[in-house]
Structures are given as structure tokens and as C-alpha cells.
Amino acid sequence: MSYYVPRGGLPPQTALTTDRARFTEAYAVIPARTLSDITASFLPGWDRTRLWVLARPLSGFAETFSQYVVEVAPGGGSDEPEPDPDAEAVLFVVDGALTLTLDDDEHRLEPGSYVFLPPGATWTLHNRSIATAAFHWIRKAYEWAPGLDAPPAFVTRDQDVVPIAMPDTAGTWSTTRFVDIADLRHDMHVNIVTFEPGGSIPFPETHVMEHGLYVLEGKGVYLLNQDWVEVEAGDFMWLRAFCPQACYAGGPGRFRYLLYKDVNRHARLGQSRLG
Numbered sequence: 001m002s003y004y005v006p007r008g009g010l011p012p013q014t015a016l017t018t019d020r021a022r023f024t025e026a027y028a029v030i031p032a033r034t035l036s037d038i039t040a041s042f043l044p045g046w047d048r049t050r051l052w053v054l055a056r057p058l059s060g061f062a063e064t065f066s067q068y069v070v071e072v073a074p075g076g077g078s079d080e081p082e083p084d085p086d087a088e089a090v091l092f093v094v095d096g097a098l099t100l101t102l103d104d105d106e107h108r109l110e111p112g113s114y115v116f117l118p119p120g121a122t123w124t125l126h127n128r129s130i131a132t133a134a135f136h137w138i139r140k141a142y143e144w145a146p147g148l149d150a151p152p153a154f155v156t157r158d159q160d161v162v163p164i165a166m167p168d169t170a171g172t173w174s175t176t177r178f179v180d181i182a183d184l185r186h187d188m189h190v191n192i193v194t195f196e197p198g199g200s201i202p203f204p205e206t207h208v209m210e211h212g213l214y215v216l217e218g219k220g221v222y223l224l225n226q227d228w229v230e231v232e233a234g235d236f237m238w239l240r241a242f243c244p245q246a247c248y249a250g251g252p253g254r255f256r257y258l259l260y261k262d263v264n265r266h267a268r269l270g271q272s273r274l275g
């Protein structure tokens, strides 16, 4: 498996400023080279760590998630990584080696490692190696549902999960699912979508679920609302609810992205006009 790893820095002064960056009512595109030193920030409680915030709720409670790419230098990390007791999270490692403690267990994470953390999980994360490590961190306020507990934490790897081919696509479009879709304790899915060259989403999927799409590998052309946008490894797309979406994989290799999606809960009701 190979995953794009942002390196920061700054584009050279000779670079053109035209790029594919977009911010519209329905979606945003953050091209890979936008993850420069200028747009990095730091977090309280984290040592020798910087991050790029790719997504966050923008208009009150209308959006559901936040997403970061986090870079941890040797000796860095956190003993108190998550300040919000309601936050659930997925961590997906793209570079280097990290040591996770989860309750009393220690896990060595490597590129492809995937961690689900329910709200209130007891965890720490450190880089005890001599090289920089990087991971994606997707966070959401967990929505409790009557009669259901929060799902348990787990650690797995992209390499160990068999992708499920979409029907009638001859295997050119598949999804690596890290949780059972029948497990309604989960209110978010973070999957990896893979297209072989020539694979496509051949219709404008339009649905209430929001998305964060981080391109891990390859390139493609993506329909976002009314616009076709070329995207490549390291680019991030933020899609609001209902944003129509389709794509063609560009080849010559696979086109893969990490996909966030909110699922399995009632739509919040608007404010009552009665009384």
C-alpha cells in the first residue's frame, strides 16, 4: 500500500498561483500543495506535532465532522490527545511508526493502520521512532441512540481488510469497509474507496450524508455539484449534504480515497413553529 504524505514547506516563488482550490456553497477542494507551512497549526496537549485542519463544522450544527492530517516528529505525541468526552474518532496512519496505548494495551501503528475510538476512550499516541510519522484524524460528536451502547474501540489495517466490489463493476470500483454496515452503534463510516483505471461512479450520487474525501493515491476527475474538477493524491474534498458527486479514475494506477460519511441516525428536526 502507498499513501500520499504531506511534507509542508512552501511552493517556490516561481510557481503559478492558479490551482484547483475551490470554496463553494456545496463543496470545497483543498489541493495538496495548500498544505504548506503557512496553513499548519499546533494543538494544546500535543508535543512536537503540527496539523492541517481540512474540515470542521462551519454553520452551527449543520455539519457533522472535523478532519485533520497530523504530523508527529520523533519524540512527539500526546498523553491527553482528545479534550472532548463526546468525540469519537478514526485514526488512519499514512507514514512512519506510532505507538498507541488503548486502555492497558499497546499497539504499534504503521502505514495502513486504522483505529476506531469511541467517545470517552482512554488513549495516548506517541512517535517513539527516529522518523516523522503522519496520520489522518477524523472526529465527530457521537450521537447516542436509544437502546444502543457506543461501539467498542478497535485497531486494524487497510492491508487486512478485503475490499467489497460494487455490483456489476467488474471489480473496478470497490470499498474497504472497516465496520459492519448492520452495526447501528456506528453513526459514522470511514471507508477507503478504490477505483482501478477506467473505474467510475457513473451517476451523480446525491444524498443527505456529508463527505470528507482525502485522495490517498492516484488521480481522477470528480463531479462536485455542477463542476468537474481534476484531483490527485494529497487533495481533499469537503462535500456538504446533498452535493451531487460522480467520478472517473484517471489511471495509470489506482485512484483511492479515504471517505467519511455520517450514517444510521434520525435527521434532526427543525425548530417547532407551534406556540
Ligand SMILES: NC(=O)N[C@H](N)C(=O)O
Pocket (backbone or CB within 6 Å): 193, 205, 211, 245, 259, 261
Ligand atoms: N463519493 C463517494 O465515493 N460516495 C460513496 N459512494 C458513498 O456515498 O458511499
